[in-house]
Amino acid sequence: MRALNYLELAGPLERSGIATAARQQHAALAPTDVEVVTRPWAGDDPLDTAVSIARGDGAFADFDLAHCHLFGPGSVAVARHARRTDTPLVLHAHTLRENTMGSWRGVELLADPLERYLRWFYSLADLVISPSAYAKRRLESYPIDAPIEVLTNGVDLDSLAGVEEYREPYRERFDLEGTVVFTVGNVFERKGLTTFCELAQRTDYEFVWFGPYDTGPHASEEVKRWVNDPPASVTFTGWVDDKRGAFGAGDVFCFPTKSETQGLVALEAMACGKACVLSDLPVFREYFTDGEDCLLCETETEYVEAIERLAADPGLRDELGANARETAREHSLDRVGEELADIYRDLVEGTRS
Structure with missing residues (x-):
């Protein structure tokens, strides 16, 4: 089988x-x-594509199934081609209205049009794959006119191998000492930027945000405010060459995000055996267990208490980290590959109910 992904x-x-x-x-x-x-x-x-069109062979490559991860014009073109040629179409619901808000300046003005567009787009699919049952419920509330199945995004355990070797080099690079509270990923208000910085102001630890940020015209006011004038104990590193350095350098992974379809970075932190302090969101309760492989928090006070507990108790950090590593193994790419291949095969053979 030849599948477009x-x-x-x-x-x-x-x-x-x-x-x-x-x-x-x-x-x-x-x-x-x-x-x-x-x-x-x-x-x-593009030249090869133009030649193919001129020959009358069309613009598209040959594939038995199409699977798209985004929702822009290229993906719409693929979806329409799939409809015309009766090719099974899978659309991946990484993006919801809810997890777009708070990412860029003014994006809230697009909330209603975006939801209507996503309702139309995802309804083109023969199957929509959702990274979580939470995201599936949100899609059903739009509603969309297509079957939805849940499949974890998984975590690439091999890409995080040897993370301990990066600890000292990255701590030296960013001049880090003691207990380091950290997060990883693009700097967005939706990811809990303001909470992260306010937690730093309420505790005595170094806080580090490993990941790129943009302070240009489309950046939110919160991003420009905090990145341009961060609290003394907060470091924004910008892009780092190897994510293992970020996960290696930190001690307590703090992720006060407001909305996620799954939260891949939390799985990566768990795969590295880090003690994780996460937002108490339905999507995290779906995959993780408070007090066993993470600590879930609703308020800033709860976050402060969790961070203080973990900073004072290395044994608790180790226990949560060990359990978190086991949780991450349940999301291995072996599982993802097998389940995704089964989905593709069933759709192509017409046996998926």
Whole structure:
């Protein structure tokens, strides 16, 4: 079977969670009998595509199934091609109205139009894959007119191997000492930026946000405020070359995010054996257990108490971290590849109910 697994704007989105999820799927499918292509277009470049069109062979490559991770014009073109050619179409619901708000300046003005658009777009699918039961429920509330199945984004355990070796080099690089509270990923208000900085002001520990940020015109006021004038104990590193350095350097992973479809970075922190302090969200309660593999918090006071407990008790950090590592193993790419290959096979054979 030849399957298109397509991330539109893969270059600009290279540092995003969606891109990580797509790359993980490509890796997960490699051991299966699915041949993966990542570009929908005929040929390797626009000239090849133009030649194919001129020959009358069309703009699209040959594939038995199409799977798209985004919702832009390229993905819409693939979806329409799939409809015309009766090719099974899978759309991946990484993006919801809820997890877009708070990412860029003025995005809240697009909330209602975005929800209507996503309702239309996801309804084109033969199957929508949701990273969590929480996201599935949100899609059902829109509602969308397509079946929905839940499949974890998984976590690439191999990509995090040897994380301990990066601890000292990255702590030296960013001049870190003592207990370091940290998070990883793009700097957005939706990811809990204001809470993160206010927690730093209420505790005596170093806080580090490993990840890129943008203070240009489309950046939110919160991002510009905190990045340009951070509290004394907060470091914004910008992009780091190897995520293992970020996970290695920190001690307590703090993720006060407001909305996630799954929260891949939390799984990565768990895979590295880090003690995790997370927002008390339905999506995290779905996959994680408070007090066993993480600590879940609703208020800033609860976050402060959790951080203080973990800073004072290395044994508790180790216990939570060990349990978290076991949780992450349940989301291995072996599982993702097998389940995704089964989904593809059933859709192509017409046996998926």
